[in-house]
Amino acid sequence: MPTASDANATTAGLPGDIRRRGLMLVLSSPSGAGKTTISRRMLESDGNLSMSVSVTTRAKRPGEVHGKDYFFIDPTEFNLMVNRRELLEHAKVFGNYYGTPKGAVEEALRAGKDVLFDIDWQGTQQLAESARDDLVSIFILPPGARELERRLTTRAQDSAAEIAKRMAKANDEMSHWSEYDYVIVNRDLDESVTAVRSILQAERLKRRRQVGLSDFVRGLQAGL
Numbered sequence: 775m776p777t778a779s780d781a782n783a784t785t786a787g788l789p790g791d792i793r794r795r796g797l798m799l800v801l802s803s804p805s806g807a808g809k810t811t812i813s814r815r816m817l818e819s820d821g822n823l824s825m826s827v828s829v830t831t832r833a834k835r836p837g838e839v840h841g842k843d844y845f846f847i848d849p850t851e852f853n854l855m856v857n858r859r860e861l862l863e864h865a866k867v868f869g870n871y872y873g874t875p876k877g878a879v880e881e882a883l884r885a886g887k888d889v890l891f892d893i894d895w896q897g898t899q900q901l902a903e904s905a906r907d908d909l910v911s912i913f914i915l916p917p918g919a920r921e922l923e924r925r926l927t928t929r930a931q932d933s934a935a936e937i938a939k940r941m942a943k944a945n946d947e948m949s950h951w952s953e954y955d956y957v958i959v960n961r962d963l964d965e966s967v968t969a970v971r972s973i974l975q976a977e978r979l980k981r982r983r984q985v986g987l988s989d990f991v992r993g994l995q996a997g998l
């Protein structure tokens with residue numbers, strides 16, 4: 775993983791030209807709580823944020839685009855990527871395999887860009903083990919169980935059996951909420967997006983992420 779020393783310049787949210795290293799912003803939740811919707815809104819409004827596009831062995835849903843929503847690959851190709859250590863993390867979720875390709879994330883972080891992840895608790899634990907300092911994790915809770923089911927149903931992209939499987943797994947996913955840095959109950963979408971933006975802004979300003987701060991302060995002091 776890139777470290778503070780190889781972070782490039784980025785000024786998003788910072789005064790002047792203070793260099794900052796990119797961070798990994800993870801959203802997890804039970805299926806249907808709203809991660810994808812919140813992620814899209816974040817990407818629309820933040821030019822310094824890019825999405826990590828996962829590989830998956832699950833079938834493409836109507837409207838999904840290869841390379842944008844996921845890279846849809848077969849299990850053989852997935853295993854090859856695991857064996858070649860090309861994934862930052864990977865997990866089996868709802869009977870399919872998902873993983874985060876290393877290359878694009880490392881390139882973005884090196885360029886001082888922040889990367890947004892829509893991954894489950896297993897993947898988040900793996901990122902915490904390999905790069906805790908660069909990780910900011912948010913758990914999204916639905917406002918209620920019936921509302922979660924309603925969202926999965928009205929999304930109209932999964933079969934009744936698939937929705938039942940995801941509802942049955944919701945408890946398991948939710949039991950990991952306390953492992954996350956932040957927790958948001960996604961009642962009102964606008965409020966949830968504002969909360970995620972606030973977290974990102976505050977995390978960007980963390981002293982340890984502003985790797986150019988010492989030089990900046992030295993320059994200030996020299997001028998006194």
Ligand SMILES: Nc1ncnc2c1ncn2[C@@H]1O[C@H](COP(=O)(O)OP(=O)(O)OP(=O)(O)O)[C@@H](O)[C@H]1O
Nearest residue numbers: 805806807808809810811925928929960961962963
């Ligand atoms: N705050 C909200 N109020 C009402 N509906 C919402 C809200 N947030 C998201 N939704 C709707 O809920 C449905 C599920 O949202 P979304 O696909 O973003 O969930 P997800 O957490 O990404 O699910 P998955 O893990 O299966 O990918 C969508 O139809 C979305 O429009």
Ligand SMILES: Nc1nc2c(ncn2[C@@H]2O[C@H](COP(=O)(O)O)[C@@H](O)[C@H]2O)c(=O)[nH]1
Nearest residue numbers: 828864865867872873874892893894896897
């Ligand atoms: N550990 C990982 N989990 C991932 C990744 N990409 C997606 N996911 C999670 O899978 C479920 C189901 O997603 P869906 O698109 O089939 O609805 C959801 O919880 C995602 O967060 C990944 O690369 N690694």
